[in-house]
Amino acid sequence: MVGLSAGEKHFICGGIAQDLRADGRQRLDFRPVSVETGVIPQANGSARVRLGATDVIASVKAELGKPNPLQPGKGKVAIFIDCSPTAAPNFEGRGGEELSIELSSALQKCLLGAKSGAGAGIDVSSLVILEGKVCWDLYIDGLVVSSDGNLLDALGAAIKAALSNTGIPKVNVAAGTTPDEQPEVNISDEEFLQFDTSAIPAIITLTKVGKEYIVDATAEEESQMSSAVSVSVNRHGMICGLIKRGGAGLDPSVILDMISVAKHVSQKLLSQLDSEIDAAEAAYAGNLPADDT
Template sequence: MITILFDLFTVYFHNPFLLACSHFAMATSTLSDSERRFIVHGVQDDIRNDGRRCEDYRVVDLEVEVLDNTHGSSRLRIGNTELLVGVKLALGKPSTKHPNEGRIEFCIDCSPNATPQFQGRGGEDVSSSIKSLLTRAYENSLSMDLESLCVVNGKNCWIVNVDVLILECGGNLMDAVSMAVLAALQNTVVPTLTVTEGDEGEIEINLPDDPSDGRQLDTSGLPLFVTLSKVKDRHIVDATMIEEACCLASVVLSVLKDGKCTSVRKQGSGSLDPESIIEMMETGKKVGMSLHKSLSSFLLNTTTADTRSTGFL
């Protein structure tokens, strides 16, 4: 098991081409009027209640190779938000619409103990929202080379099953999920298959005897989510639960390494004026590029490091 700690500081976006609205519920933490005013006024002065500035992330605690019965896995904690991701590969049939491509499928499970909001149907609504955003961001030619997952055109392909278990929710859930999913996928090894033709013309697919015989899944084009929450006249990144309770609206961007955006989604019941959206997206671009750089650097170190825990600031 490899552990990574990294601290993300001020992080910038442009060229959006897709905007959607979501009914993803904003946090409903119970705050008094005095507490709410304290948080809002602090954000306006660029001083948040935990000492961070508006564009600062909390320390991210990331572990990879945490599950033995998967092809890739990760565990991430940022503040009080904690989740576990496992990736398993299975052979299946490609879709009739894309016979030369593999598939990636997501399953989001919200533990009822993570937050009272997940009890009842609340967890189902959150799971559905996260799943739709992940599917939308990953199933396109800019993000993932699905053709490389094809084994036999029109007959067999790799299906990448990504299971996300949300253990605890302490704010900024979308960003945390995207970081953990990317880390788990980069940790995934696709087995090398041998395709032969049988005596009667049937295709035989043989798995390697060595489980480590394979290629690493290409994650160079995968996006990261950046959530920017509007607090009165300013916006913040990596909002905590109590900060989300002071926000009426937020914007979730999926940002590639080069700063391009593959999707934009608005959350919350509040409204955002066009100038605020442009400003938030410019900040999101910087945040996303810096986040990619930090995460890629530490994940790259895991390929050469041993399995002892390593701390980074």
């Protein structure tokens, strides 16, 4: 927990009430965002996102697998988050483990939708190679390097950037196998398919402090929150997931207003992320070794 004096708490809450936060932002302003892609060469895709002093890394590893018999037309995606003990004092020991589990679960809900797949931001049907037989399993790992609030939104942005950087090898399935046989597959070393990230949402967390709510809360601001609502919104303004945190209850009308604000704010963040990702990908491509063929 962030240790604050009574005066500091009053300063933070008073500033938010007057729409002038401690760092000079208004209630619905984000901190500067920076994106770097291709930071882990061994992964199929990776990215590092800095949101103010919050610093996170996401990587994607693709492996061949077999679809779930109950969902033969879908591939599989698993998200695991690790909070480095050096990222914040309260991450040491059980604190970091519990937060890692909480963030992993929240990202699954925000990006993969309900158990039925409704509202999924990641299209798992695109990961199927041969229905019921072969699919891609995506393992998404996130690491919190430095924490200064708003981890869920930062990790969501890092995963979106990492998937934009992901190349999935082209797979050829050998013909002539019987329905009962597991087919032979050939994985290309030269041809890669770009992962489609157009439907992946941005996660917007609205943190309620006093009677107002803010976006992109710092750790100090989060220490004064009564509750928070995280909404994942795609570029079409569709809601892909919603999570509430904190003990204080919220009136339904307040939640509806928070969703409306999140939908509005998300489009600005998505445009900013797209611009940062495009610039990062251009820089990454420029640093790749030249093809000798």
